[in-house]
Amino acid sequence: MTKTQHFIFILVEDFAHLAFSNAVEPLRIANHIRGEELYTFSLGAEDGQSVRASNATVTLVDHGLDNLPRCDRLFVLSGLQMRNRITPALLAMLRRERTRGTNIGALCSGAYILAKAGFLNGQKCAIHWDYHDSFMEEFPEIPLVRNVFVADEKNITASGGSATADLMLHLIERDHGRDLAVAVADQMVYTAVREATAEQRVSLQSRNGMRNPHLTKAIARMQDHIEDPISPSIIAEDIGISTRQLERLFGRYLNTSPKKYFMELRLERARHLLLQTEMSVTEIACACGFEATGHFTRVYKGAYGVTPTAQKAKLG
Template structure:
């Protein structure tokens, strides 16, 4: 007969502000499911809570699902979930997590924004999973705060919410505001909250149950490193690409890029041809066009402002380059044939 390993002693449940929660009252998380929310981000947040309860042997966490209409909520993979309520008043001890996904702008209604503002005024802790940082920022809940959002939405978020200190971290905790980058980053946030409330031993046990071998912190970035992303481990090539990514609005000439990393322009050309099968100029152009496409699809910026934000001073040149790369014009990408450039 085998003996089960001893469970670590759990400390009193405490919040980040130092308050103590009674042992017999589970901490409640309320999940607001916006339409087209990302199922993975949602599941990655709720499963650590379930496993923590299972290991402790009692409910130390509770959760409640709500939607704007109080009926069903549809996620981006087409699955519909039943919820337990609508935009009702929460208790101050609740933690509200907004679950976003695709088309977050269209799925962020005035009713949702007004509800978030009301609950924020009442002191409720509010977080955003995946793209829901956009919803929180739209409600003014992230003004003057640090936040993160999925890397694909960073360009549009940065253009629209300049008052928010945007981070590339997998998650950010700034006071009573939480944001995550999407995907499995919800796991990292929840493990951190579990560790804060009940100790690292419990968080580690939950991570093991999830087969999650490396718990990330708010210092970890959400995207792969440049060498891993491009499949090439060449320090000077990585340095140049980083410079390009950091200077989209005002592109740097190949000669200056080469000089900055201590090589000649011809050496830089050979480096890009050898490892990426394209010129530095071509690679830089693709980065700029990728950002332009994100802005066209995710913001209401005019085409001319998108062009300027991506380093194109000539609208006609922008349109020509865009069409050559994506086989469509910026106007059609935006979804209107009659759009005109305006300053």
């Protein structure tokens, strides 16, 4: 008989319920299909009683953080405001489990917690795309990838949502073969199972119905130069077209100009950093390619109707 594997999911206040469901249901379905207990799982939280998800539902748990049983895998699952949910007790539990030799992973925004604990140095990791900007600013030494999950490192990570199901199906296939993983996906009516290397966000081509490689390359160049913006003429030269051609492409496909689109990318990055980090307005302005804080403030207010300083004050 196959050895039963036990997973523990540590649920952090405001955890993402979608990621939670996509984590536990593939395990339950695998047991159902095979008619045996391939996997068991239990839940943990700081108070050892219950924990609230970001959708306001409350989940009862089996363990506190100081009395965890032995397990084959432990996953930290968080969601919104994960920075404010990191406690000494949570970090102590993770370090204790690492000392015990437990396989530790993270789901959704949980990679941030593992990074804070010092677990991810030198490892590739995945986190929900909404946290990419702030994660890269805070942990520049950690090679963050845009993949849906990373399963070939000591600490495996998934970016949340349906990516969690992709990871679980990957583990089921690794443990019990592809046929079972496909059968579980079929039961979930999940027909678009992704490999680890798939990107989280819908590609620009898919989102806009575009198939123009020049436009895709131009936007990639912009994304690479948020901190040190380059002009549309340099972008056009880099990708081998004229500035006029570049203007026409942005007008045709995106109904905007290259200059305006680039500014929107920089402001979107700035907004993420304002909402998700403790960086000062001056630091954020610099990180998004604005030489003067006053100019950044005017442009940001024009786009979002509030100054960067007021935006941060709302969070306080």
